[in-house]
Amino acid sequence: MLAGILRRVARRLLASIPALFGVVVVTFVLMRVLPGDPAVFFSSGPSAGKEEIEELRRSMGLDKPIPVQLVRYLGEVATGNLGRSMTTGQPVVLDMTRRLPASLELTCTALFIALMFSVPLGVAAALRPGTPVDHIVRMLCTLGVCVPTFVSGLLLIYAFYYLLGWAPDPTGRIDIFAAAPPDITGFFLIDFALKGDWEGWWAAFSQLLLPACTMALFVLAPLARMTRASMLAVLGSDFIRTAHAMGLSRIRIIVAYALRNALLPVLTITGIVFSTMLGANVLVEKVFSWPGVASYALDALLASDYAPVQAFVLLMAMIFVLVNVTIDVLYGIADPRVSVS
Amino acid sequence: MTADLLRVENLQVAFSTRHGTVTALHGIDIALKAGETLGVVGESGSGKSVTSLAVMRLLDRAGKITGGRVMFEGRDITHAGHADLRRLRGSALSMIFQNPRAALNPIRTVEQQIVDVLAAHGKLSRANARTQALDLLRAVLIRDPEARLNAYPHELSGGMCQRVMIAMAIACEPVLLIADEPTTGLDVTTQQTVMELLARIQAERGMAMILITHDLGLAARWCDRIAVMEAGRVVEQGETVALFEAPAHPYTKRLVAASPTRRSTLADLAPPGLARDAAPVVTVSRERGPGTPPLLELVNVVKSFGGPTRAVDAVSFRIPQGGALGLVGESGSGKSTLSRLICRLIDLDDGDIVFDGESIARTPAREFHHSPRRRDIQIVFQDPNDSLNPRHNAFDSIAYPLRRLEGLRDGTALQARVREAAARAGLPLDLLQRFPHQLSGGQKARVGIARAVAPRPRLLVLDEPTAALDVSVQAVILQLLDRLRREDGIGLLFVSHDLNVVRMLCDDLVVLQAGKVVEAGPSQSIFQRPQAAYTRMLLEAVPYFDPQRTELLKTA
Incomplete structure (x- = not known):
């Protein structure tokens, strides 16, 4: 069983290499084709002379033809060197390892919150289709999708920070005057917990809550609607009728029989939602000054800073592959019918 | 006279649909004593399943009991609350369904599902739950019960799933079991063993049973009394033998006429009032010289799907021009694979398929739709x-x-x-x-x-074309196929598990088992003198509908 899973994972990872290669090449070419000249942007100032810009361009290797640049870049990527960011002056890999945990922590928390609400809401709607419960859930979902994250984020800040004063000021992962936890995993909640600093944990958590809720609101709809649809289909199936005919209790039928079967398609959607969230949360990161990878990549893009953008796209592609493999493995464990084929 | 175990009085059920309320049952009266078996027969849409679901109070949201009552063990359960119903269902009053694989939870093991039923009615002793489940599997005669405990439904055959379903249904020793088409879709031999099992359990435990079926043969073989339903009404009911020997209601007569018996011919099944089909037809006799090649000839056809055994193993037979050949066997015998090979939807591994003197096995299946033979x-x-x-x-x-x-x-x-x-x-x-x-x-x-x-076309491949149809419709379709063959000279390859139907329609018969031909020859002689043991077993398993024979069976 375990050996089979490992073999499948290995095969899937190997099969994803051509796709990743394609991503690297396409991003590279796209960045070169887009207007904007990094040499102009990063030269000492508006007064920089033509020669100075040429000099900079030569030192960045931009004077060579694009195929030559591409080959050199691919060689560097293969050795794990993703280049240096012109904006921060740091190697991109270092920047990424600092910022990725922030994004992941935010996304995972948001996904957790979204699942905590969307699954019960979807189940409630499916148990009473066509009733007010169903309509209220549908309205909540529609609202969540319709309101852009920067609006809902600002609304949440206005209500909980400005009006009520419950939330801390929305400036990053932790209060500027507080000490960051020791760098163990990069996830503040885990690091604080490992250290046993619960005061710090609470501070980090209260910083995290608003942005996470903003993101959760946005993905509530796909998850809740999927749960409802899949739950409705399962509730109408033969084995649920059997369970009723055998006199099983209502709660057991709903949880052990219906929900467990209904969650299988929800699992697939969760994978897709997670990947989307990680890339699309740039607005949330901007609104809450969250030091994540998405806002980092956006800044780089505006500055025509090639290396961080390319690295970001590659990172997203890799995470997408990993998430898909994970979902596949989980699906195989949850559904005995899959492991056979 | 003892009190009735179940009495359904003037039961009316209506469904609310998009086009208004549709009445499904117009006042049903049936009664059942302890230990008795009642057959409810009728064609699709007659309301047999709705009756059983209404008795169990399992109608879906749209269905509602609008009148009458259901008395179970002297209690009116028509308006019993959820908690009362839950205690009754599965313990005193149990049910098994058609399509057993879908009726079981796909992601729970057999053991878990049996234990769930026991636990729901407080019959479970935590210490030996596994032993209890094992005993139930033994009671339904499952081979290798220890291994089956950890199996999931998709790992079991249809017959096995139905046994598991029965094990769950009898786990709490109900006094009444409702079996809704329990053997439809199963092979004839499996069908027989499942029915024998049900009858045995019923006798051992003194359980009453309602058998809902469209198959008159099955009802005649296993039931004490029969209720015939049509369009939401019970049109006739009575003792099995008396009812089928002298059906009074025109609908019962028509059903009886349309059900194939051991001796019936296609003409016997003719429903009255279909003059066009019943009109005498001129048989087209075609001049065929002795040198005419057969329409279809299979030579040692082999197909395997990579498993340890071959799906089709060295099968040879021929169909003459305008002939009709029946291909019978149980599920997994390779008959569907064979029909797909002949239609050239899949490629064969070895051997040859010759159509009208020309080999069609050379053209790959992917290219075959360009072949002029595709039309034929x-x-x-x-x-x-x-x-x-x-x-x-x-x-x-x-x-x-x-x-x-x-x-x-x-x-x-x-x-x-x-x-x-x-x-x-x-x-x-x-x-x-x-x-x-x-x-x-x-x-x-x-x-x-x-x-x-x-x-x-010149050859029609028919893959169980009547399996999903009611008997009266089946009769008409069979007559139509026979007419196509006689009038237009179309050759027929009839794939079926229903031996009665094959016998009436086909001149020749090929019996398949595990991909091999076990017997082949003219249908009549195979039916009268089957040579292979497998063929005999298949023939014996068919629940013939035959009033005279029913009597013999009951007294035997």
């Missing part, structure tokens, strides 16, 4: 519902092969050909504009046949 071999599929495109009306479905294979464009020529095909399949022309959901099962079967005969 057409297929009619098993399920008339799933084999029609729901977004195509009957006209488009029938026109499709004409457009694809003969390149006909919209116009009078295409119109004429579609009308001709529909007429040959006995499909009224005013139905051509209808979509599948607006047609009955029999009409859909005719669309499927019209589509197959439209390109004027």
